[in-house]
Amino acid sequence: MPEKLPVYRIPDFTPAKALSRGIHVADLQAHRQKHAFVQAPHKHDFYLLLVVRNGQGTHTIDFTLYDVKPGSVFFLTPGQVHAWDLSPETEGTLLFFTPEFYRGNREADALRQFPFFQTWQHPPVFNVQPNSLSPVEQLLHQMQQEYSRAAPFQIDALRAYLELLLIQLARLYPKTTVASEENIWPFQLYQLETLVENHYLEHLPTSFYAHALHLSPKYLNELCKQNLGKTTTDLLQERLILEAKRLLTHSPHLNIAQVAQALGFEDNSYFGRFFKKQAEITPEQFRQKR
Template identity: 80%
Template sequence: MPEKLPVYRIPDFTAPKPLSRGIHVADLQAHRQTHAFVQAPHKHDFYLLLWVRSGQGTHTIDFTHYAVTPGSVFFLTPGQVHAWDLIPETEGTLLFFSPEFYRGGQEKDTLRQFPFFRTWQHPPVLYASAQELAPVEQLLQQMQHEYAQSASFQTEALRAYLELLLIQLARLYPAAPVQLEENSWPFQLYQLENLVEQHYLEHQSVKFYADALHLSPKYLNELCKENLGKTTTDLLKERLLLEAKRLLTHSPHLNIAQVAQVLGFEDNSYFSRFFKKHTGNTPEQFRQKG
């Protein structure tokens, strides 16, 4: 996709080391001083967790602004666009990890069992008290210590800490189910979210996704409406609109016709009508406001 918005990988933030492709744990202040470029909007190809111990500011994730306060924890999935504006004194910990690191060789990706990674359902932030987050802070400190040393079974230890950390955060997350069970949310919707992310530009047909999941379009639509309150078509349109907003905001080198072409619209005027119908603004108006 022709865009100038940078997409960073874990090795972009780490010195060469065996773990650099899978996980990275860093002090927030040190990270910001070393990598000043993270202030500007960008994407990652990995999962990101930010815990804020103290300080304040704003964290913008895909056009939504969230307050940064002591005791806030942010969760980003690969591909989301984000940027922050923090006071210099803000302290906390950053954790990066790839889905491959989390899986550890297992084929099944169960990361979306955690409510904060279900981007269709829940906001990417948790606000909690220092007392509630004490176990989280302890786990992050243990991860930083483990990450900084060279010891046998280091990868296994970090993966175990990561699993415990995500479980602890899921228990605190307001929308978390009583028990973390795969059946608490239909597994087909985990798969659908991944499929839409991979194919939304080429396929806007519900039948394509239903066939890929070995479901009927009607049953897939019922799953979406029951669990998300939206039709499958709604979800596909929302994903296309999100990408349109990203391109209009972060790719000024593309004119409106080129944005439409990237998104698979053969007719620029149809793209403009589609965009205005769902946002209330023409693409030109949205770009000017941005």
């Protein structure tokens, strides 16, 4: 898809080496001083975790503005657009990792089991008292030590620390937003979220997603409505609208017809009607407001 919004990889932030392709641990202040370009909106092809110890500011993720304060923990999935505006004294730790690094030799990617990576259901941030993050800070410190020195089984150790870290964060995640043991979010919806991310530009019918999940379209629709209050079609349309907003905001070099084409719409006027129906504003009006 043509766009000028930068998409960064882990090696863009650290010397090229085998380890840097899958995971990176960094002090927030040092990272901001060394890579000033991260202030502007951008994407990553990896997962990002930010734990804030001190300071304040704002963090914008896909058009939603969040406050940054001590005890804030942010989670980003690949492809999300974000930018921050932080006070100079803001301190914290950044962790980058790819899904391939987390998965290792396992066939299944279980990252969607964690509530903070269920982007359809939960917000990408939670806030706790800073002292509640002590176990998380300890794990991050151990990861930084392991990351900074070459040692036997280094990759295995970092992957084990990562698993423990995500488990610890899941335990801290606000219980009111996490499904109970009796009402686990269906695993098919984890898979659907990945499928939609991979295929939404193809404008495939809902039957394609149902077939891929070995479900009937009717049953998949019921799963979506019961757990998200939305139909399968709603989810597909929302994903297209999000990408349209990203392009209209961050790709000024594309005119409306080119945005429509980039999103898989053959008819520019149909794209305009689709966008207005979903966003209650025309693409041109949305772009002017940004």
